[in-house]
Amino acid sequence: MILGDTLLRQPTRLLPLLAGVAAVSAVAAVLFGGVTLGLADVAAVFGDWVGLVESDPVDPAAQAVLEVIRVPRVLLACCVGATLGVGGAVMQALFRNPLADPSLIGVSAGAAAAVAVTIVLTEVAGTLLPLPRAWQMPVAAFLGGLVTTAAVYALAQGNGRTSVAGMLLAGIALNAVASAVVGLMSYLSDDQQLRQLSMWSMGSLGSAAPGTLTPALTLMLVSTLGGVLLWRPLNLMLLGEAEAFHLGVAVDRLKAVAVVLVAIGVGASVAAAGPVAFVGLVAPHLVRLLGGSDHRLVLPGAALLGSAMVCLADLVARTVVLPAEMPVGLVLAGVGGPFFVGLLIVARRRGDWA
Amino acid sequence: MSMTLHLDRVSLRLRGKALVEDVTCAPRPGRVTVILGANGAGKSTLLRLMAGDLAPTAGSATFAGLPLTAWRPGDLARRRAVMPQQTRPLPLRVAEVVALGRAPHRRQSSAAQDARVVAEALEQAEIGHLADRVVASLSGGERQRVSLARALAQLPPPAVRDEAVLLLDEPTAALDPAHQHAVMAVARRVAADGVAVVAVLHAMTLALRYGDDALLLRDGRLLAGGSAAAVLTEAHLSATYRCRVRLLADPVTGGHVAVSEPATAA
Numbered sequence A: 001m002i003l004g005d006t007l008l009r010q011p012t013r014l015l016p017l018l019a020g021v022a023a024v025s026a027v028a029a030v031l032f033g034g035v036t037l038g039l040a041d042v043a044a045v046f047g048d049w050v051g052l053v054e055s056d057p058v059d060p061a062a063q064a065v066l067e068v069i070r071v072p073r074v075l076l077a078c079c080v081g082a083t084l085g086v087g088g089a090v091m092q093a094l095f096r097n098p099l100a101d102p103s104l105i106g107v108s109a110g111a112a113a114a115v116a117v118t119i120v121l122t123e124v125a126g127t128l129l130p131l132p133r134a135w136q137m138p139v140a141a142f143l144g145g146l147v148t149t150a151a152v153y154a155l156a157q158g159n160g161r162t163s164v165a166g167m168l169l170a171g172i173a174l175n176a177v178a179s180a181v182v183g184l185m186s187y188l189s190d191d192q193q194l195r196q197l198s199m200w201s202m203g204s205l206g207s208a209a210p211g212t213l214t215p216a217l218t219l220m221l222v223s224t225l226g227g228v229l230l231w232r233p234l235n236l237m238l239l240g241e242a243e244a245f246h247l248g249v250a251v252d253r254l255k256a257v258a259v260v261l262v263a264i265g266v267g268a269s270v271a272a273a274g275p276v277a278f279v280g281l282v283a284p285h286l287v288r289l290l291g292g293s294d295h296r297l298v299l300p301g302a303a304l305l306g307s308a309m310v311c312l313a314d315l316v317a318r319t320v321v322l323p324a325e326m327p328v329g330l331v332l333a334g335v336g337g338p339f340f341v342g343l344l345i346v347a348r349r350r351g352d353w354a
Numbered sequence B: 001m002s003m004t005l006h007l008d009r010v011s012l013r014l015r016g017k018a019l020v021e022d023v024t025c026a027p028r029p030g031r032v033t034v035i036l037g038a039n040g041a042g043k044s045t046l047l048r049l050m051a052g053d054l055a056p057t058a059g060s061a062t063f064a065g066l067p068l069t070a071w072r073p074g075d076l077a078r079r080r081a082v083m084p085q086q087t088r089p090l091p092l093r094v095a096e097v098v099a100l101g102r103a104p105h106r107r108q109s110s111a112a113q114d115a116r117v118v119a120e121a122l123e124q125a126e127i128g129h130l131a132d133r134v135v136a137s138l139s140g141g142e143r144q145r146v147s148l149a150r151a152l153a154q155l156p157p158p159a160v161r162d163e164a165v166l167l168l169d170e171p172t173a174a175l176d177p178a179h180q181h182a183v184m185a186v187a188r189r190v191a192a193d194g195v196a197v198v199a200v201l202h203a204m205t206l207a208l209r210y211g212d213d214a215l216l217l218r219d220g221r222l223l224a225g226g227s228a229a230a231v232l233t234e235a236h237l238s239a240t241y242r243c244r245v246r247l248l249a250d251p252v253t254g255g256h257v258a259v260s261e262p263a264t265a266a
Helices: A002-008 A011-031 A039-050 A060-095 A107-120 A122-128 A133-156 A164-188 A191-201 A213-229 A231-237 A241-246 A251-273 A279-291 A295-319 A328-350 B043-051 B073-077 B094-100 B111-124 B140-154 B158-163 B177-192 B204-210 B234-241
Strands: B005-014 B017-025 B032-037 B058-063 B080-083 B165-169 B196-200 B213-218 B221-227 B245-249 B256-260
Touching: A011 A039, A011 A060, A011 A279, A011 A295, A039 A060, A060 A213, A060 A231, A060 A251, A060 A279, A060 A295, A107 A122, A107 A133, A107 A164, A107 A191, A107 A251, A122 A133, A133 A164, A133 A213, A133 A251, A164 A191, A213 A251, A213 A295, A231 A241, A231 A251, A231 A295, A241 A251, A241 B043, A241 B080, A279 A295, A279 A328, A295 A328, B005 B043, B017 B043, B017 B058, B017 B213, B032 B043, B032 B177, B032 B204, B032 B234, B043 B080, B043 B165, B043 B196, B043 B213, B073 B080, B080 B140, B094 B111, B094 B140, B111 B140, B140 B165, B140 B177, B165 B177, B177 B196, B177 B204, B204 B256, B213 B234, B221 B234, B234 B245
Parallel strands: B017 B221, B032 B196, B032 B213, B080 B165, B165 B196
Antiparallel strands: B005 B017, B005 B058, B213 B221, B245 B256
16 A cells, blocks of 8 residues: 555645546536537636626527536536445445445445336336436435345344345345346337437436436435545444444444445436446545545545546547547446556555555 | 443353353453453453443343443443454554544544553554554554554543453464563553453463453353452363363462463373
């Protein structure tokens, strides 16, 4: 873990640095795309929104692109990245395993199965969840994630304690069941649903539009902020569950709260953008490499870095194959996967905790 | 006598197997109580019952009159510290890990006070020179002393130490002789402040030298319990370990050292 040894001593310097990276990524993602906007245009539109600047007439085309496409999309990208980054860090702390990820214990798969059901069996979904359509998918995804996680929990409980190995194995089994549900739904779907399903399952931020965003963004903010606030007990969990209890952590309650928070965030993110892989794994890992394992740093750091990663990946996804666009999940998996394998190899050579 | 930890006819049975059976004991404030027993005799399980990690399936385990299961973990942590056998090879610095011991006291304590307690604990565990090292890079024995320092940092302020318990799980298992004595000397000093110290030990000679009271376990049951002088006899120890144990007078200390014989040589 000495890779960031010089930074390790200045965690206070790392967070502003990551905040800067996240901000620059977000601004770049707002400016560039199918239509490149000038900073002046963007400033003018924002000024108009805030009502501070009575500037020159705003370019209506730029305004439309910003309001309808760019800003909602970048907001969604930031929130998805932050949520997945924090969710990954929380899960890794809970399992004391740096490879743990919400997708590992079934939150993502359960959420995905629930979303597939709401896409294909629209009437069933409407009856079971009598909510506005914009809330239906994130809430269904949250419930799907929560049900799977609760099942993993029940399967992993024994002697009043939760076994990490049992939990991971149960997660594998439930992942299989959930992907069977997704498969069944694609089998039952009509052409249009199948297209929606397969685009969504590759991970895309294209669904972002003003109005439909509020539910997902709200849930993701709750999850991210809640997760960041758990830094103190999660630090104690690093020592082990028994040791955390000895130091005053109500371990079972902490696990329940953390799992629900992650299920809320990952559910909302899966509903809005599909299963976006590797952020939950890579973002916290990189922050730890740079700044050590203190969760006071890891949690907000993973939020900032995750948000930058998704913003940039989405920028690549919607610019490299213009006028079409790639699913952002493919970009992240394509770049993030090999990157992470490289990290693992380096860490193993150094004999680090990896 | 102020009552701290009290186990009354405590049993723990898992899947029909009795790990601890009908044990009654009350470690006394200001004294070092040692727990001895063969492998699998239930020493660590008894310690985990005392820590509140495990709830007894029969009998009652109370701390200051309240069942351990009824304590809020945060309140219990301000009066009961546990030193596990080892600290996991964490990617954290030694000083950071020891500072985690202050977590239960954060509302009562100041940053300056925490820093002073952590520095003291590092000093007592003789790892001051390792403070800036990453725990993952330390040897097993060094990590064991990190565990000790963290448990020491968790102890309450001196004024209320006679209401506190320090539980040590095989605190000397990975240590060289000099550090074994150093750790037991720390246990004695902590007891002198009024803390009820309980230590699971393997080395009989350390028990003879540092124990005020002793509990002997065999097959989960209490074979003998009471003052070390009365309990740590050749007959009791031989029965505990199922092999002949002789106690030899040590002319230098005036105490005894224990020698065990192969089971067949008796």
